[in-house]
Amino acid sequence: MSNNEHRQYLLADNLRAIAVSFLTVVLVSVVLGLLMFSVIKEHEEARAEDILSNVRMVFKDAEASLDYLIANSYYSCSDDNLNEMRRTLFRSRFVKEIGFFGDGKLLCSTYLGVLKQPIDEAVPDFVTALGDAFWINTPLELFDNQSKGTIAKRGRYNAVLDLDGVIGLNFGRDWALFYNGEQLYHMAGSPRLTPSITGREGRSLSTDYFSLRIIKCEKYYSEVCLTVVPDEARIFKIHKGKLVLFICIMLMAAALSHMLTFNYLRRIRSLESRINRGLKSGKFYCLYQPFVNLDTGEVVGCEVLSRFEDEYGPIYPDDFISQVRDIGKTWEFTTVMIKSAMDELNRCANIPEGFKVSFNLFPSDFMQDELIDLDWVLDLNNKNFKLVLEIIEDEQLATSSAAKHIKALRSRGFWVAIDDFGVGYSNLSQLKSLRCEFLKIDRSFVMDMEDHSIRSSLIPHIVNIADELKVTLIAEGVENNEQRRELVNMNVEYGQGWLFGKPQTVKNLANTIELSFQTH
Secondary structure (H helix, E strand, O other): OOHHHHHHHHHHHHHHHHHHHHHHHHHHHHHHHHHHHHHHHHHHHHHHHHHHHHHHHHHHHHHHHHHHHHHOOOOOOOHHHHHHHHHHHHHOOOEEEEEEEEOOEEEEEOOOEEEEEEEEOOOOOEEOOOOOEEEEEEEOHHHOOOOEEEEEEEOOEEEEEOHHHHHOOOOOOOEEEEEEOOOEEEEEEOHHHOOOOOOOOOOOOOOOOOOOOEEEEOOOOOOEEEEEOOOHHHHHHHHHHHHHHHHHHHHHHHHHHHHHHHHHHHHHOOHHHHHHHHHHHOOEEEEEEEEEEOOOOOEEEEEEEEEEEEOOEEEOHHHHHHHHHHOOOHHHHHHHHHHHHHHHHHHOOOOOOOOEEEEEEOHHHHHOHHHHOOHHHHHHOOOOOEEEEEEEOOHHHHOHHHHHHHHHHHHOOOEEEEEEEOOOOOOHHHHHHHOOOEEEEOHHHHHOHHHOOOOHHHHHHHHHHHHHHOOEEEEEOOOOHHHHHHHHHOOOOEEEOOOOOOOEOHHHHHHHHHHHHHHO
16 A cells, blocks of 8 residues: 555545544434433422422411411400410411401401501402412511512411512522412412413413423412423533533543544554455455466466455555464465365366366465365366465475375375475475475576576576476466576476466456467
């Protein structure tokens, strides 16, 4: 991969990682937003319950006080009645004043005593289903009408309620307490938040789940309800710590998702990852380089060469061969290539029977017991190809285990070739023990023949070794007719190189074979 391609892939990976981090932030924001909304709504519902609970305490206290006085059956502002009213007021937590009525007039109260001039009873703002009358924000005689309060009346007695001290009428203007009877009547809080629909028909006090507007009715006094529309400034003040944490989590999620995505994309483009995926998904494919009879020019066989290309482009053999070895996938790789080549060669009608087909194997594979069981390859050999196993000369081949395996393969009909002979580990003693059919002269000896280099002068010695071992020579890297003629003169039987054909598809190989027979 060129530097320019590498930079382009880095940029593409970075853009993908940014896109993933953006989507992650959106997803995390939605999840955290829903969670935070749920927490805020739960908090506001608890606040509404607290307000209603305080209202219930006030009403129950007033109810108990008034019921107690009614049970005493006083019918005038006697001293006993006034004393009982004052004792009741003292015991009460939320009643600020108690008055006694007769004939529709206020006759006396705990603070004012017996009134010299009785006060006519005003028309109540509303009357509950239990017959209790309520006056909301009514001027109080106790304070010369300079102060207002909520008054509840039951029977002959009324009570001034301390709603202000309990639920804070002067604070928290983001809620409204109202009476939900035949008509809606605002009792406390912000009047603008009281539902405006009148009449019970069609009235709905339900709220949407995704709304912070809360409407709740008191369980015991079911007609007393509360609506809450939270103040944004108050919510921000209460939950600003969570908001800061929210932002920090989003930033961390963005950074983490970008890092993980970018590293993942880099990893899946790594050689190891691409090769592992390629072995499973058919990204490796076969090309075939013919080798010929140097004397006649006829194509007598081919070497199966492996190539790789996926969506990220090709990986060249010098890179993937070493990587396959490093990750321990040599036998899996070999199996894939053999199956693929045998399938293509069998299906191509113009590849003749008995054609020599050479496969490259890793020296380490000859140490594996699996190699003894290559009968499955023979089962694939529908055209009776002469199957040649090429191995690079290596110190691992000197072991008795490798020699035993090679001997077993030869007994099953496989031929063995030592590849790149002359530049590796093999010696005459080792070659005698392996008893191979072919020696392939490394291309470095052939390429320098025109210059009569020291290396090329060793070819006759290699020919003598081959004659002594009674093995056939194949010269690699033949690129021109001068090299070919010299090799023929040296009694090298077969040649392979660009002069006879580059690595090619099986279809082109068939054409090359046909052309070689027509020409010669």
